[in-house]
Amino acid sequence: METNTEEKILIAAREIFSQRGFAGTRMQEIADRAGINKGLLHYYFKTKETLFKAVFKEAFLQISRKLNEVLSSERPVMEKVESIVDEYLDLLLANPNLPGFIVNELHTNTEAFIAEIMSMSERPDPSLLIMQLHLDSQAGKIRQVDPFHTVLNILSMCVFPFIARPMLQSMVHLDDATYLHLMRQRKAAIKDFIRHAIQSPDQSAMS
Amino acid sequence: METNTEEKILIAAREIFSQRGFAGTRMQEIADRAGINKGLLHYYFKTKETLFKAVFKEAFLQISRKLNEVLSSERPVMEKVESIVDEYLDLLLANPNLPGFIVNELHTNTEAFIAEIMSMSERPDPSLLIMQLHLDSQAGKIRQVDPFHTVLNILSMCVFPFIARPMLQSMVHLDDATYLHLMRQRKAAIKDFIRHAIQSPDQSAMS
DNA sequence: GTCTATAGGTAGATAGAC
DNA sequence: GTCTATCTACCTATAGAC
CATH class of the missing domain: 1.10.357.10 (Tetracycline Repressor, domain 2)
Incomplete structure (x- = not known):
């Protein structure tokens, strides 16, 4: 049940990216899904592209x-x-x-x-x-x-x-x-x- | 050889949309490919969505x-x-x-x-x-x-x-x-x- | 680490001259 | 019909407080 922030982001990003594709995905939607804010996304993954490539x-x-x-x-x-x-x-x-x-x-x-x-x-x-x-x-x-x-x-x-x-x-x-x-x-x-x-x-x- | 503007737009839109998808497509790119400007795109097809649906x-x-x-x-x-x-x-x-x-x-x-x-x-x-x-x-x-x-x-x-x-x-x-x-x-x-x-x-x- | 606020850039759409 | 210029909204990314 212990899920750290980075893992929460990756889980959310997997869902959104795989559903909407890179171009169709909004960082806001990933943040919402992960239950955090946009700023924190960029703290863990510098750019949208970085996060996408990881996923x-x-x-x-x-x-x-x-x-x-x-x-x-x-x-x-x-x-x-x-x-x-x-x-x-x-x-x-x-x-x-x-x-x-x-x-x-x-x-x-x-x-x-x-x-x-x-x-x-x-x-x-x-x-x-x-x-x-x-x-x-x-x-x-x-x-x-x-x-x-x-x-x-x-x-x-x-x-x-x-x-x-x-x-x-x-x-x-x-x-x-x-x-x-x-x-x-x-x-x-x-x-x-x-x-x-x-x-x-x-x-x-x-x- | 006589291709009117609407047809030129549709030809360009087919190529770009089918290659990049809806979200990945820029109206500017379609305009460039069709050899016209963005304004004219919206004259023929009110919105990006209209054009996409046609294609x-x-x-x-x-x-x-x-x-x-x-x-x-x-x-x-x-x-x-x-x-x-x-x-x-x-x-x-x-x-x-x-x-x-x-x-x-x-x-x-x-x-x-x-x-x-x-x-x-x-x-x-x-x-x-x-x-x-x-x-x-x-x-x-x-x-x-x-x-x-x-x-x-x-x-x-x-x-x-x-x-x-x-x-x-x-x-x-x-x-x-x-x-x-x-x-x-x-x-x-x-x-x-x-x-x-x-x-x-x-x-x-x-x- | 996590938040809010905002800068900076871009894209869709409109206004108006020709 | 076609163009240029511009408005408006949104989105990525950063700055800075806590």
Whole structure:
């Protein structure tokens, strides 16, 4: 229950920045949410940009660390793919507007700003998984697929529903509870979809 | 070659708003891009919000019209799915940052604002396709799949790569030309992926 | 460390000449 | 219709009291 001021500011800043974006955020709103005044904000974080970078870096690291963790593990390809879906969806369910925040800021801001942010943290690297898919594909262990597009398909199915949530919810008129319920079903749905999409013909005949 | 002032403004506004978002856009920047001054902007569009709504409505209509057009056609399910991928990707390739713009604004702005925008234009309605998938699934014409998640998977694979472009390009270090080249390959890659993911076991044994 | 008050700059919008 | 000049409001950041 002991939350110091700096932590209170960061908590508030995470919420506001991730919801409104950098340009749409007012320092006043962060101060209000944190239960302090504007002056104190600048005492802890000299500028709006400083505070934003702290929040964004943290968010980006959360995503990229998790992604790298699963992408670089040495397991067999289908196991690995399934663990990507499982673990990545866990992260997204716990932080539903993380990907929207990141993608939005990378899209809105200048390239210099992006480059600076990117240099702060290791980028996710899918090349090992792509290589694995390529080899297994050659060896006939999975169906002949384009490895790059396959990885992209997997990421798409996991992340997109969270980014496009407002759009999707208005399309099908789902309340928040129902939407989250569907997201929790997605792990199974995505893994099933992928399995059938990439399994070799012999195996699919057996199923 | 005859472009009147209103059209020049709209062209400039499309570019700036879709790149920087509503909050990040300066009227001055739009005026500069259009080659006119701020005063004239307000002569044609009373407020920044008026101008934004004109631009956003147009963008949203472009997406939803195309989507509805394919979603509501009366063709057999696999044909329909393939035409969604084909036609939707054509639209996205012609307007690469359309989805990022829309998703970003729906995410950043208040619910009241979103509701107002949504009421302006018919929403895309996937229920017919969901129903078709359900029936074909029951009838054994395709594999037993969850129709909702299947539709979501299809949309995800089409749209996500465009929304997450800056993120993806930095992950794999692709220049713009290479990235666009990969996007043009996606039609085939996605259709292949879907086909194998939802085809019934009998058919897959034959392939 | 925390507050109030305010400086300094910028952005949206208007007024008025041409 | 198009321009320049300006008003007004707001927002980041700082100064200074406690």
